[in-house]
Amino acid sequence: MDTIIAPATAPGKAALAVIRVSGPAAQPMTQTLLERPIPWIPQRATLVRLWDRGEFLDQAVLVYWKKPHSFTGEDVVEISCHGSPYIVQKMVAAYIARGARFALPGEFTQRAFLHGKLDLTQAEAIHEIIQAQTPAALEGALGIHQGKLRNKIVQLRERLLGIVAHLEAYVDFPDEDVPPLVQKELEEALDCLEQELEALLRTAPVGKILREGVVTAIVGAPNVGKSSLFNALLREDRAIVSPIPGTTRDTIETECQLGGFCLRLVDTAGRRKTDDWIEQEGVRRAEAALAQADLVLYVIVAPEPEPEEVRRLLPPPGKVWLVVANKCDLGIHPDHRDRICVSALTGQGLDRLQEEIVRQLTGGLALAKEGWITINPRHEGLLRRAQEGLQRARTAWQEGASLELVSVDLRESLQALGEVIGLGCREEILDEVFRRFCIGK
Known part of the structure; x- marks a missing residue:
C-alpha cells in the first residue's frame, strides 16, 4: 500500500492539531523533515523541529508506531503540532511533495480492518463513537x-x-x-x-433511535399545557406559556437528552377548528409534525374527564403514542387513574413519564444489564x-x-x-461502509 496522510483533528484554529501518516514510507518521509536524526523508539513521544527545504515548519511532538503494533497495522507517525490551519496545510503539503497521498474518508480505519486489527462491526463502531450525542x-x-x-x-x-x-x-x-x-x-x-x-x-429500532434521535411531537387541544410540558422536559422557558387559547401559532423545535436518548421535541399549536387563518396554518403544521414523529405525547387535562377525541384515537402504526394527563397538581379525574399523570408546573410525575418513554422506545428490552448491543x-x-x-x-x-x-x-x-x-465482503460494500467516516479516521 502507498503512504497516506491526513489531519486527525477537526479543521479550524485550535491549540493543537494531530496529523497522522500511515504506510511503508511514513518513517523515511518524516526523517527528511527532521532538523537532526532521532532514535526511532516506538510509542515514545519525542520533541522535534520540522523543516521543509530550508523553511521552518513547526516544533512538534512526534510519536512513532511500528507495525504491526499500530492502529492501522502499518508503520504510523503521529505529529502533534500547533493548531494553525496554515501550519497543518504546510505540514501535509511537505509529505505530499515526498510522495504521500491525502487519505480518503475512513481510509485509516479501512486499513486497520484489512490488516486484521478489528472486524467490520468494530470499524463501524468507531464512526458511531464519533457521532454519539447521548x-x-x-x-x-x-x-x-x-x-x-x-x-x-x-x-x-x-x-x-x-x-x-x-x-x-x-x-x-x-x-x-x-x-x-x-x-x-x-x-x-x-x-x-x-x-x-x-x-x-x-x-434494530433502538439502534436507529440511538443514531438518529427521536422526533417527539407534543400535541393536544389548546390550553392543555403542551408548551408547559415542552419547557418542563427541556428544563428551560423556551416556549411562550399563556392561558389564552391559540398562543402557539407555529411549531417550535429543539433537542434534549432524556434517559440517555436524544429527543427532538416539537411543540405544536392546539388541535381545534378555528376561523383565524394564522392559527389554521399552525394546526396544519401540527398535523404535519404528528405525521413525521417517532414519538407522540398526546396531552390532556388530568382534572377533567377523558376527552371524546382520546376515545377515538387510532395511533398510527410504527409510532410510540403516549397519552399524558397534565395539571395533576389540580386533581386527577377517575378516568385517568391508570394514565401517566404529570404536572408540568411542579414537576410531579415527570420521572415516571421519562421511564415510560424509555421503556416504550426500547420495546422493554433490558439492554443496559449487559451493555447496549x-x-x-x-x-x-x-x-x-x-x-x-x-x-x-x-x-x-x-x-x-x-x-x-x-x-x-x-x-x-x-x-x-x-x-x-466482514468475512467475504465485496470491495464495493467495504467502500460504502467506510466512505461515511470523517477524513483522518
Whole structure:
C-alpha cells in the first residue's frame, strides 16, 4: 500500500492539531523533515523541529508506531503540532511533495480492518463513537467496539458451522460411520439459532433511535399545557406559556437528552377548528409534525374527564403514542387513574413519564444489564438473510429434501453471518461502509 496522510483533528484554529501518516514510507518521509536524526523508539513521544527545504515548519511532538503494533497495522507517525490551519496545510503539503497521498474518508480505519486489527462491526463502531450525542448512544457504540456484537456473531456462526460440517460429513463420507442428525435435534438447533437472531433483530429500532434521535411531537387541544410540558422536559422557558387559547401559532423545535436518548421535541399549536387563518396554518403544521414523529405525547387535562377525541384515537402504526394527563397538581379525574399523570408546573410525575418513554422506545428490552448491543441497517439486512436461510433449511428438512439442499440454505446463513463481521465482503460494500467516516479516521 502507498503512504497516506491526513489531519486527525477537526479543521479550524485550535491549540493543537494531530496529523497522522500511515504506510511503508511514513518513517523515511518524516526523517527528511527532521532538523537532526532521532532514535526511532516506538510509542515514545519525542520533541522535534520540522523543516521543509530550508523553511521552518513547526516544533512538534512526534510519536512513532511500528507495525504491526499500530492502529492501522502499518508503520504510523503521529505529529502533534500547533493548531494553525496554515501550519497543518504546510505540514501535509511537505509529505505530499515526498510522495504521500491525502487519505480518503475512513481510509485509516479501512486499513486497520484489512490488516486484521478489528472486524467490520468494530470499524463501524468507531464512526458511531464519533457521532454519539447521548450516553446511551456512546454506550452502544463502545459495546460494539469492544467486540460484543462480534463475539455474538462468531458464537452463532461456530454453532451453525458445526451443524453444516456434520451434515456434509454424513453425505460425503458414508463409509466413515458419521452418525446422522435426527430430525428433532436439527430442528431444535435451528430454532435456537433463529431465536437468538430474532433477539438481535429486535434491537434494530433502538439502534436507529440511538443514531438518529427521536422526533417527539407534543400535541393536544389548546390550553392543555403542551408548551408547559415542552419547557418542563427541556428544563428551560423556551416556549411562550399563556392561558389564552391559540398562543402557539407555529411549531417550535429543539433537542434534549432524556434517559440517555436524544429527543427532538416539537411543540405544536392546539388541535381545534378555528376561523383565524394564522392559527389554521399552525394546526396544519401540527398535523404535519404528528405525521413525521417517532414519538407522540398526546396531552390532556388530568382534572377533567377523558376527552371524546382520546376515545377515538387510532395511533398510527410504527409510532410510540403516549397519552399524558397534565395539571395533576389540580386533581386527577377517575378516568385517568391508570394514565401517566404529570404536572408540568411542579414537576410531579415527570420521572415516571421519562421511564415510560424509555421503556416504550426500547420495546422493554433490558439492554443496559449487559451493555447496549444494537444493530445498524447493514447488520439487520444480513441477519434477516441468515434467518431466512435457517427457515428455508428447516422447511426443506421437514419436507424430506436431500441433505445437500438443506446444507445449501445453511451455507447461505453462514455467508450472511460472516459478512456482518466482514468475512467475504465485496470491495464495493467495504467502500460504502467506510466512505461515511470523517477524513483522518
